[in-house]
Amino acid sequence: MVVNNDLITWSDKFSSGVKLIDDQHKELVELVNEMFNHVTGNDLQEHNYFNRVINDAVSYVKKHFTTEEKLMIATKFDGYAEHKKEHETFILAVVENIKDYEAGKRLTLSTFTRFLKDWVLSHIALMDKKYFEYFKKVATRKADGKLSINSEDIRNASV
Numbered sequence: 001m002v003v004n005n006d007l008i009t010w011s012d013k014f015s016s017g018v019k020l021i022d023d024q025h026k027e028l029v030e031l032v033n034e035m036f037n038h039v040t041g042n043d044l045q046e047h048n049y050f051n052r053v054i055n056d057a058v059s060y061v062k063k064h065f066t067t068e069e070k071l072m073i074a075t076k077f078d079g080y081a082e083h084k085k086e087h088e089t090f091i092l093a094v095v096e097n098i099k100d101y102e103a104g105k106r107l108t109l110s111t112f113t114r115f116l117k118d119w120v121l122s123h124i125a126l127m128d129k130k131y132f133e134y135f136k137k138v139a140t141r142k143a144d145g146k147l148s149i150n151s152e153d154i155r156n157a158s159v
């Protein structure tokens with residue numbers, strides 16, 4: 001069995017404590033791992049795979065960003081503008097990388113996936129972490145022990 005050391009292992013250190021966000025982050029991690037699992041070194045195979053999945057992957061990333069941004073607005077998180085800018089910069093970088101990859105320039109599936117991995121991990125660790133504690137304050141612990149943010153929490157947000 002080939003062991004791919006580039007795969008991301010989900011860890012509690014990535015956890016925001018808010019189920020909706022954690023589920024989406026886990027999905028992003030899965031998405032990156034799935035791409036790594038399709039790095040074969042065969043250009044044609046990799047391009048076919050890439051063409052099949054890239055639109056859905058970008059849509060999922062955008063959906064996640066929208067979720068976070070809506071929660072930030074609803075809870076009046078003061079890091080919203082800075083965070084949104086980071087998201088926008090990332091999407092522009094992804095689009096550029098996709099164009100390059102499709103044009104056969106520089107990138108391989110491996111380098112493209114590494115770029116995604118590095119960004120996702122550093123963004124969660126540095127940017128997303130800034131709202132983790134804040135969201136927890138406005139979240140409610142549910143009967144199942146999970147934290148979630150509902151419309152009442154949002155109405156009661158004090159900042």
Ligand code: FEO
Nearest residue numbers: 065068123127128
């Ligand atoms: Fe989880 Fe700001 O992306």
